[in-house]
Amino acid sequence: MDIFNGLLLGFSTATTFGNLLYCFLGVLLGTAVGVLPGLGPIATISMLLPFTFGLPVDTALIMLAGIFYGSQYGGSTTAILMNLPGEASSVVTMLDGHEMAKQGKAGRALAAAAIGSFFAGTVGTLFIAISAPLLASLALAFGPAEYFSLIVLGLITSMVLASGSLLTAFGMALFGMVLGMIGTDVNSGAARFTFGTPNLLDGLDFVVVATGIFGLGDVLANLENERSRAAGVAPVSSLFPTREDWKRMVAPILRGTGIGVLLGVLPGAGVLLASFSAYALEKKVSRYSAEFGKGAIEGVAAPEAANNAAAQTCFIPMLTLGLPGTATMALMIGALVVQGVQPGPEILTQQPALFWGLVVSMWLGNLMLLFLNLPLVGVWAKLISVPYQYLFPMICAFVAIGVYSINNSVFDVYMMALFGMLGYFFRKVGAEPAPLILAMILGPMAEEYLRRALLISHGDASVFFTSPLSLGTLSVAALLLLSIVSPRFRKVREEGLQEAD
Amino acid sequence: MKIGQDSILGLFFAVIGSIALWIAIQYPFGTAGRMGPGYFPVIISSLLVLTGICVLIRSMSMSGDPFPAIRWKALTLVPAAIVVFGLAVEPLGLLPAVFLLLVLSAATSVKFRLDWKAFAGALIFAGLCAVLFVELIGLPMPVLGTWLQ
Numbered sequence: 001m002d003i004f005n006g007l008l009l010g011f012s013t014a015t016t017f018g019n020l021l022y023c024f025l026g027v028l029l030g031t032a033v034g035v036l037p038g039l040g041p042i043a044t045i046s047m048l049l050p051f052t053f054g055l056p057v058d059t060a061l062i063m064l065a066g067i068f069y070g071s072q073y074g075g076s077t078t079a080i081l082m083n084l085p086g087e088a089s090s091v092v093t094m095l096d097g098h099e100m101a102k103q104g105k106a107g108r109a110l111a112a113a114a115i116g117s118f119f120a121g122t123v124g125t126l127f128i129a130i131s132a133p134l135l136a137s138l139a140l141a142f143g144p145a146e147y148f149s150l151i152v153l154g155l156i157t158s159m160v161l162a163s164g165s166l167l168t169a170f171g172m173a174l175f176g177m178v179l180g181m182i183g184t185d186v187n188s189g190a191a192r193f194t195f196g197t198p199n200l201l202d203g204l205d206f207v208v209v210a211t212g213i214f215g216l217g218d219v220l221a222n223l224e225n226e227r228s229r230a231a232g233v234a235p236v237s238s239l240f241p242t243r244e245d246w247k248r249m250v251a252p253i254l255r256g257t258g259i260g261v262l263l264g265v266l267p268g269a270g271v272l273l274a275s276f277s278a279y280a281l282e283k284k285v286s287r288y289s290a291e292f293g294k295g296a297i298e299g300v301a302a303p304e305a306a307n308n309a310a311a312q313t314c315f316i317p318m319l320t321l322g323l324p325g326t327a328t329m330a331l332m333i334g335a336l337v338v339q340g341v342q343p344g345p346e347i348l349t350q351q352p353a354l355f356w357g358l359v360v361s362m363w364l365g366n367l368m369l370l371f372l373n374l375p376l377v378g379v380w381a382k383l384i385s386v387p388y389q390y391l392f393p394m395i396c397a398f399v400a401i402g403v404y405s406i407n408n409s410v411f412d413v414y415m416m417a418l419f420g421m422l423g424y425f426f427r428k429v430g431a432e433p434a435p436l437i438l439a440m441i442l443g444p445m446a447e448e449y450l451r452r453a454l455l456i457s458h459g460d461a462s463v464f465f466t467s468p469l470s471l472g473t474l475s476v477a478a479l480l481l482l483s484i485v486s487p488r489f490r491k492v493r494e495e496g497l498q499e500a501d
Numbered sequence: 502m503k504i505g506q507d508s509i510l511g512l513f514f515a516v517i518g519s520i521a522l523w524i525a526i527q528y529p530f531g532t533a534g535r536m537g538p539g540y541f542p543v544i545i546s547s548l549l550v551l552t553g554i555c556v557l558i559r560s561m562s563m564s565g566d567p568f569p570a571i572r573w574k575a576l577t578l579v580p581a582a583i584v585v586f587g588l589a590v591e592p593l594g595l596l597p598a599v600f601l602l603l604v605l606s607a608a609t610s611v612k613f614r615l616d617w618k619a620f621a622g623a624l625i626f627a628g629l630c631a632v633l634f635v636e637l638i639g640l641p642m643p644v645l646g647t648w649l650q
Contacts, residue, residue, distance in 0.1 A: 054639050167559065168507075171514045171552040177545045178521045190538040193524055216583070223575035223609060389610040393603045393623070396579060397630060400586045400602055401595070405640045413587035417580035424576055428569055429510040447541040459534030 003129055006356045013357030014364055019059050023361045025051075026063035027368050030070020035077050035380045036391060037084040038222050039215075041328050042437070044071035046211035047398045049335055050405040057339050058354045062361040064335055065315075068328060069362070072271070072311050073117060073369050076304055077380050080109050081234045089271045089307050092279045096292065096299030101234035109300050110377055111241050112249055114370055116305035120257040121366035124312025127261050128319075129359050132348065136320040139345040144452035145463045149473040150267060150323060151446045155439055156477045157268025158326075160484050162432040169435045172426075176439030177446070179204055186444075187451065199411040206334040206441055208403050210327070212416040213433045215399040217423020219392050233385050236377050241297075249301045252282050256302035260309025267317050268438065270326035271310040278306030312362060318343055319355060323445070327437040334441065338406060504568045507560030515553030521546035575609045582606040594646035595635060599627040 013019065029051065033044040048067050052060040072089075079090040080097035093113065100109035142150075159169035182193040183203025194200040241249065256278040263274040282302040283292045292299050317325045322344030324330035336343055341354070348355050373380070403416045426433050457463040464470050525546050531537030582605035589598035603623035607613050631644045643650075 174549040185538040188538040389612040393607040410587040417583040429506040
């Protein structure tokens with residue numbers, strides 16, 4: 001199916017009344033939860049997951065995607081108005097966005113973020129439409145060795161980008177893999193690490209772990225500094241960028257979009273790398289580089305564009321290879337599996353309506369965000385200022401209901417409580433949980449592909465180096481690891497990730 | 502003496518890795534060409550033990566950040582409230598379970614005051630949850646459980 005027909009099919013799928021409505025609902029709910037301080041996309045998606053149960057698969061996926069970029073968008077609103085990042089990637093937006101807000105230019109910062117996001121979202125969606133079918137047909141030529149190398153690359157990238165030391169991130173990834181091994185081994189049927197309980201035979205539900213660590217763990221961490229949480233919300237004035245703003249915004253948005261589109265596809269990189277790189281690039285090339293950190297509109301527009309472009313294109317590895325590139329995408333796969341869909345290269349040929357419907361709905365969702373959020377910004381500002389002591393019991397209720405509703409299993413609820421405490425512990429020891437989450441879903445895939453690759457080669461490990469694709473992927477991974485040893489890159493990484501803390 | 506973050510994390514990795522390794526060596530290992538269910542787990546958990554030891558060594562050679570104080574009240578009460586929800590949701594139903602969860606978890610906040618407003622608020626929100634999730638979204642869970650019917 002060519003792109004034109006695909007997009008037509010997508011339009012007819014995405015514009016049915018039900019799908020439009022749920023896309024809208026997803027975007028609205030995602031923004032509403034995403035603006036709440038301290039709730040990033042992962043916590044938001046896992047909280048809102050039960051809303052998608054009982055929907056048809058295409059509608060559920062459309063709504064989930066809506067929730068995802070809604071929450072991303074909501075995060076930047078909070079970053080600009082309140083100087084509190086909902087997630088690591090909005091830290092960059094905060095630098096100049098909140099400065100602008102302090103100078104009474106909050107509205108213009110929000111508008112720059114919205115316009116940049118919308119443009120980048122449009123380009124990102126087009127990029128998916130063009131490149132995903134190509135990549136999916138390429139993916140059919142991928143053997144187990146290539147898949148295994150890609151997984152290794154994804155894991156290494158996520159470790160290099162985690163804040164804190166590489167060794168800690170490595171340990172977290174290994175711990176995630178151990179968690180992923182819990183359950184019945186698909187090949188031998190042996191029950192592994194189940195401690196004799198039938199509750200663990202199907203494995204530890206990924207959504208349960210993510211909700212515990214990110215949703216409940218955040219609540220526990222936030223309760224810690226409850227007294228010092230009182231932060232003001234900047235007032236929002238005129239929402240219209242001036243002609244000067246427009247002139248200064250165009251080039252940064254274009255550059256940010258380019259960076260975001262490319263980096264989003266890289267497994268393990270996610271939106272964080274995109275927004276950091278876009279900000280760093282603008283700071284270098286901008287004529288106004290002296291204003292950066294003091295409220296430069298370029299410093300809002302470029303990372304926001306990069307952020308949103310990457311948020312679109314990080315769907316590509318998931319949709320075409322079935323490999324999640326980021327923790328959020330891993331959660332999306334978890335949600336899809338709950339729906340009975342296994343993402344992979346076949347999704348495009350076997351369920352074209354699902355794929356193209358999603359692509360078109362992403363663009364529609366971005367359009368809705370643009371028209372929904374600028375007028376509603378007053379409502380979001382009110383939501384941000386809801387005191388935490390009212391908010392957190394409701395968050396607890398939502399995560400508990402959400403986790404219970406996945407399998408109607410009380411055991412999952414207890415596991416979530418346990419992983420909430422673990423999430424708090426990881427924060428206390430300065431270990432970032434993102435590699436754990438990614439490794440938990442990539443670990444079993446890595447085992448399966450390693451087993452298949454070595455079965456074909458009769459135990460000869462050189463297959464990973466004789467296939468050019470696999471060798472190339474592994475070389476990129478090795479370069480990444482080497483780069484972290486180089487003192488220059490190390491300094492950049494530390495500085496960049498310091499700001500994310 | 503202040504205990505460093507790294508000592509605790511290293512110990513955590515090493516202990517989890519050792520338990521996993523001890524369990525994993527009881528599964529058939531197989532060969533590289535024909536992996537048994539124990540092959541991958543043994544490799545991963547050995548690496549985890551090794552990483553834990555390396556983190557421990559690092560904690561001794563470098564003075565890292567000290568382990569911060571823990572606010573035990575929130576850490577224990579909020580998960581306990583979640584467990585209460587789990588215990589209550591089947592026998593009592595969604596509405597009482599959410600009500601209990603709200604009141605118990607809210608009680609951990611320093612700003613919580615035990616008065617009728619807290620109970621009324623929790624009751625209203627629990628009612629909203631019941632309507633939203635059971636009536637509108639249609640999740641298969643009872644509003645009132647078997648004990649109350």
